[in-house]
Amino acid sequence: MNHLKWGGRILFISAVVCAASCSRIAKPGAAAPTENNMREAHFSILQVNDTYKVEGLENGHVGGFARLRTLRRQLQQGGKPVLMLHGGDFLFPSIMSKYLKADAMIRVLNLMDGDASAFDDDMVVVFGNHEFDDPDPGVLLGRIAQSDFAWLSSNIRYLSSEHSSGVPFSKRLGNVHDVLIKEFDGVKVGLFGITLDIKKPPYVGFDYALGARRAAIKQAIADLKAKGAAVIIALTHQDFDQDQWLAREFPEVNLIVGGHEHFYIEKAIGNTWITKADADNKSAVIHDVRVSPDGRVETSHQKIDLDDKTAKDAQVDAEVGKQLDRLAQAFKKQNKDLNQVVGQTRYLLEGVEPAVRGRETALGNFLADAMRERMKTDIAFINGGAIRINDNIPPGPITAYDMEGLFYFDNELVSFELSGAQLLEVLKNSVSKSHLGDGRFLQVSGLRFKYRAQQANGVYAYAIDPADVQIKPQGASVYTPIDPNKRYRVATVDFIWEKGFSDGYAIFAKGDGKSSPPRLDNGTAVSFRQAVEEAIGNLPNKTVTNRIEGRIIRLESNQ
Template sequence: MWPNKSLLLATVVTALAACSAAPTSETPAGAEPAPSAHFRILQVNDSYKIEGLENGGVGGFARLRTLRRQLQADATPVLLLHGGDFLFPSVMSKYLQADAMVQVMNLLDGAPAAFDNEMMAVFGNHEFDTPDAGVLLRRIVQSDFSWISSNIRFNFSESAAAEPFGKRLPQVHDVLVKQIGGAKVGFFGITLDSRKQPYIEFDYDLPARRNAIRSAIDRLQSQGAAAIVALTHQDFDQDQWLAREYPEVNLIVGGHEHFFIEKQIGNTWITKADADNKSAIVHDVYLAGGKVSSSHRKIDLDQTIAKDPQVAAEVERQLQRLAGLFDKQGKDLKQVLGYTEHLLEGVEPAVRGRETALGNFLADTMRERMQTDIAFTNGGGIRINDNIPPGPVTLYDMEGLFYYDNKLVSFALTGQQLLDVLNNSVSKTHLGDGRFLQVSGIRFGYHAEPQADGGVKYRVEAGDVRIRPRGAKQDQALDLHKTYSVASTDFIWEHGSSDDYAIFGKGKGKTSPRRLDDGTAIGFRQTVEAALAKLPQRTITQRVEGRIVRLAP
């Protein structure tokens, strides 16, 4: 039996997005006038580094605290909403079990000992990275803010059915209604099911998701909510589906993609901010005369926004705490392993959407070590989610790059199979999907074709691909019938089918290509560190050179 904790029930709210009008009926003649209210929503999502990016030069929680305080200056209520993914994955959470992240987030109201009644978070898929359910439960209980989940149930007991978190944990709500002025605003939360653990059950297949959303909306409306907000962590296309299916939802505050998105479907706005608090979105929401209206704006949390001293001090304390763990192992997180001549972009919108110097270096190193014609690694496996500026490359950078230390493998693909792989690689480029490949020994262009529904279809043709097989001095046209040797990671080789690479997958009738290597476990990180040590002046010189090009329509 999980013990209840006497923490205050938080009622964090959400509402509408930019320049939209909710489909709300007019107040009938003779009835009481509809309540009115004005409040703000401060929206962020996908936060992994408490200090922010580029050694704290951009983003971070200390700047977010400053922005929140500035928005509160005129006494307008400000609700801070997080769109999920913050407990994991990060180097700090890997070693400190996400404790540091929650301690820093607990200070975002400026009151270390108080429960934040105006802050709420939805579960992201990475909240369930840990196989230890106790870690997740401890972080929830530790949180001085509310969580919301309308489609996840927890197995508190092996002998009983899973039940909503809120049955045992007062910080977690299925739905929530907040009264602002004389108006009630309600919200619910939806999380995709990509991180399944034995202790979690999702209502996310389409029928179950429909039931969860319909039930949440009905409950909020029965409690008199004048505006409804969905706080979600799922793919952007599923947010668009939600907006089309449920027009009574005024705003979808989203996470999961790591870059700024805004789109209006009917009267519903969908918004997502840049990851790691690089940007935030501010909504001004008005309820008046039975109608909802709002405007929103993106704010970059750059060096023009000062760091809050209290939060900055806690961030530094946690960084020192992490460094102390490495010191006990005889390691220095600031140890310089080498240098880079050019910017190594590791933020996910870059490595998951275009050629980068970092991706070139990693793929080149892989190809050289495995002695293959070409090599590729998926952007989703590059976990640093930060940029390494020209200058030192440190042990801390390596810890971030290789959060998952995959092994290297080699195998054979025909030219046709390689073309299929490239087409899948670019198929979700606009969404920053982890399937996007960084490559070596190959150059290709892809076409972007607008579709009638407003979407985009991406396509690679055989004539757009050039290969430089090992030992060749010039690029060659892709030969669909020729066999090429390929280096990649064991993750892609074994589990690529989870990203729609049909040729890669083990079990359930799937068979990956036969391996060319002898099966020796060759660590990707070990390979990269050894290659870096052997470079002239230990300096990475790769730059963006046109290996992957988006072709003009």
């Protein structure tokens, strides 16, 4: 895939009207359009997903909605029909949404058509799992009602009480749809939405168990066909493997526009493409859709990187500035300063989720080191899913805003013992879904290891040889091979100790089975955030100097 730089973007945008057979990625098995007296239908789709910071990443130098608005405006030049789709996760979690109850996000999204007072007929979003973060259902219902665009869901229901069977959200709010028909260039385009059930608040019911999900999708497709849909698009927020299942189970779906993973993905299953963009509008995906007179649907797509080479839309950028000012005022009301400098970093601290959930990072090393030192243990680990900043901290100041992002949830630290054999099982689970950017991936301190990855036909397998794991116990100066029978003192966050089973760590279950090992800290509450702030304060010149040093090394199958 050729990732275009800005110099080539205008060329692509103008070329998006050319034949799909000329595009870099053509739908497998697609035939060239038939030439006859009937006109071929043609439209574009602009896709993003998982956007949390309205301003973008790295202090606004990457991604953000102002750049996305610029791209959409360019695509629409000359009156070209463009459907904008969002693959879910935008209300929460972010520091701005935490303090402003997601109001700022909707205000910015309402400007994606350039008019804050008009309903955007060509923008559709699907519910992501984080849309349900706030325990108050009024927050979600209020943000939906505030939205000047359509919401889509075919498998979730609003529950007015925990004991009700619930009704589709479409029965509560007029801009939510079970399925949706849009018309572009004379062709009816049908959309349905699927959301996974990782979050289960008491006010939402899910039809996501396999049988219920299959039935919901089957019904949605039947409804769309009955309404005359010539193109069927699934707008989903679920794991990539479930998108692949959908494509195999329902080949009549022409395109799956997905979210949930936070990095760019493209894969063809039969004649159906599945695509996901990088989070926070770091990239977008443009689809070119053509429907021939005989009903054949052809799609092609292109990834567009959104960085400083993309100009920011002035109107959206101004609104983003207003919302950042509102956030600063909300901080002041709690006697906090958004820009307070708490320390420095000499090197880049990567906090974006594809990094902390898939490989060793300098930020992960620092956080795990601070935890290990505070709890005086042999080793420490922190799951990537607990590092919520989803941004990079460039060399320079570390601010209160950065700390709020890192500790969106302020866990407590715990300590306990694991045998070397148990630790090996923990490490194997840590890397078991590293290709998907799963939150179970661990950043570590006091140990280093290598793991081997194999991939065949899209199926990944991972293995760790005990000989490739070394430990440097507290007070030691060198690493030594792991001893399966030795017991090691371990530090981590209370979430893993209590609920690690939800991420595949069977040994960590405080409740049912009570398999979590006994705590060494006697339940003494130690704030993770406080431990990290103290660690920064104790550093020379309050400067973090951690770098990537080979604590976690991935070996491909041929190594």
